[in-house]
Amino acid sequence: MNVELNEKIPVVDSYDVIVAGVASALAIAREGKKVMLIEKNITLGGLATIGLINFFVPMCNGRGTQIIKGMADEFLHLSTKHSWDNMPKEWQKGNPEKSDKTRLVAEYSPSILALEFTKILDDAGVKIMFDTVVTKPVMDGKHCKGLVVENKSGRQFYECKMVVDTTGDCDILRRGGVPTLLRKNYHFYRAYEANLKSCQKAIDSKDISKIYDNPKKKYNINLYGHGQPEEIPLYDGTDANDVNRYIISNQKEVLDGISNDDRFAREIITLPSMVQFRTTRCIDGNHVFTEKDAYKHFDDSISAICDFDRRDYLYEVPYGTLVKDGFDNLITAGRSACASGYGWDVLRVIPPAIVTGQASGLACCQAIDDNLGIDKIDVKKLQDKLISQNVMIHFDDELIPKDIENSGQKFDVGHE
Numbered sequence: 001m002n003v004e005l006n007e008k009i010p011v012v013d014s015y016d017v018i019v020a021g022v023a024s025a026l027a028i029a030r031e032g033k034k035v036m037l038i039e040k041n042i043t044l045g046g047l048a049t050i051g052l053i054n055f056f057v058p059m060c061n062g063r064g065t066q067i068i069k070g071m072a073d074e075f076l077h078l079s080t081k082h083s084w085d086n087m088p089k090e091w092q093k094g095n096p097e098k099s100d101k102t103r104l105v106a107e108y109s110p111s112i113l114a115l116e117f118t119k120i121l122d123d124a125g126v127k128i129m130f131d132t133v134v135t136k137p138v139m140d141g142k143h144c145k146g147l148v149v150e151n152k153s154g155r156q157f158y159e160c161k162m163v164v165d166t167t168g169d170c171d172i173l174r175r176g177g178v179p180t181l182l183r184k185n186y187h188f189y190r191a192y193e194a195n196l197k198s199c200q201k202a203i204d205s206k207d208i209s210k211i212y213d214n215p216k217k218k219y220n221i222n223l224y225g226h227g228q229p230e231e232i233p234l235y236d237g238t239d240a241n242d243v244n245r246y247i248i249s250n251q252k253e254v255l256d257g258i259s260n261d262d263r264f265a266r267e268i269i270t271l272p273s274m275v276q277f278r279t280t281r282c283i284d285g286n287h288v289f290t291e292k293d294a295y296k297h298f299d300d301s302i303s304a305i306c307d308f309d310r311r312d313y314l315y316e317v318p319y320g321t322l323v324k325d326g327f328d329n330l331i332t333a334g335r336s337a338c339a340s341g342y343g344w345d346v347l348r349v350i351p352p353a354i355v356t357g358q359a360s361g362l363a364c365c366q367a368i369d370d371n372l373g374i375d376k377i378d379v380k381k382l383q384d385k386l387i388s389q390n391v392m393i394h395f396d397d398e399l400i401p402k403d404i405e406n407s408g409q410k411f412d413v414g415h416e
């Protein structure tokens with residue numbers, strides 16, 4: 001049975017671009033375009049903040065050369081500006097010597113980074129709409145006329161020229177008819193606990209980051225699914241019942257884990273406010289990024305990236321991972337860029353997600369200025385813009401190890 005709703009929705013305003021992600025919104029505002037960022041939570045940053053995934057994976061090749069730059073580098077430093085961090089000392093003052101094997105990473109306070117995001121976007125002139133959910137793109141064939149959103153004021157329509165779907169799950173694009181790909185998720189849930197022991201460690205070391213501990217859990221499942229119990233089916237992140245099964249079972253598991261502890265000796269300081277699924281749905285774009293793309297150059301690359309789990313491995317991200325031919329004003333970025341298998345894991349993590357966000361925002365501005373579809377822009381011109389913003393478009397072949405097969409660290413693709 002279906003219910004048909006026939007209603008008139010007020011048109012509230014018109015924007016050049018509407019987005020759901022920080023990097024693209026900032027890139028667009030800096031180009032002087034009218035941009036609105038819609039966020040269903042009341043805190044910016046998604047998994048990187050309220051999802052408690054507060055760790056920039058390696059942004060270098062593991063031999064002292066930084067690969068992922070541009071806005072990812074800017075946000076890395078923003079994350080450590082007013083927060084504690086553990087960025088290796090060698091990297092704090094620029095590139096370490098080539099011989100150095102310390103990778104460029106940093107853990108940071110998720111809450112402080114979220115506050116930084118609000119400030120930097122508001123200062124740049126982005127209209128931020130918190131506590132607002134995008135429910136539906138209004139389509140004219142394959143062209144999106146704007147978005148229906150819901151918030152305290154009710155159901156409203158915002159007109160726009162371009163949409164960047166950075167919902168992580170490609171929800172907007174899919175509802176607009178763009179083809180998508182799916183992948184399921186393991187049982188993983190991170191919350192933060194503070195206890196007397198961790199507080200003592202923080203006091204002794206004069207390092208507040210030491211207060212963070214993880215509550216005991218029955219299951220410990222790693223990135224590759226090791227430890228996933230047979231009795232727990234994988235989660236479909238695009239199914240509401242599965243999302244709820246994940247939340248309820250994990251919250252009960254955390255409570256079970258702490259229930260026998262001295263209740264005056266520990267506190268759960270943060271529960272995630274987002275479901276911690278790595279890969280749910282991505283665009284079935286013009287290029288499917290896979291592990292086999294390692295060491296390949298692409299004419300339409302929008303950034304070189306590295307592999308967080310293996311030294312030396314280098315890739316380029318084709319613009320085709322963000323768009324689908326025929327859809328002239330819909331683009332994605334972040335963990336819903338088009339990828340499969342281990343390639344999806346390489347592409348979805350925070351630093352690549354930021355640079356694809358930056359590229360998608362700039363692509364929207366270029367498409368508007370040149371009066372071209374987002375699927376038809378001159379990518380060479382976009383690359384020039386990205387280079388001017390310190391993005392490495394193509395990796396240097398000198399960085400490819402002579403003996404590729406034996407140079408990278410072994411990794412375990414478990415589920416692939």
Ligand SMILES: Cc1cc2nc3c(=O)[nH]c(=O)nc-3n(C[C@H](O)[C@H](O)[C@H](O)COP(=O)(O)OP(=O)(O)OC[C@H]3O[C@@H](n4cnc5c(N)ncnc54)[C@H](O)[C@@H]3O)c2cc1C
Nearest residue numbers: 040046047057133134167168276277278334335348350353
């Ligand atoms: C368990 C786990 C561990 C990870 N570990 C690491 C790690 O150690 N290091 C690392 O670099 N990466 C890690 N990642 C990956 C990384 O966190 C994300 O892939 C990355 O942050 C990119 O996310 P995103 O911005 O594309 O999407 P998201 O972070 O999911 O952001 C989507 C945003 O859109 C908003 N939104 C969604 N739908 C709507 C809607 N309809 N209306 C309005 N707003 C909406 C959300 O609230 C959110 O703010 C991990 C991920 C997981 C799940």
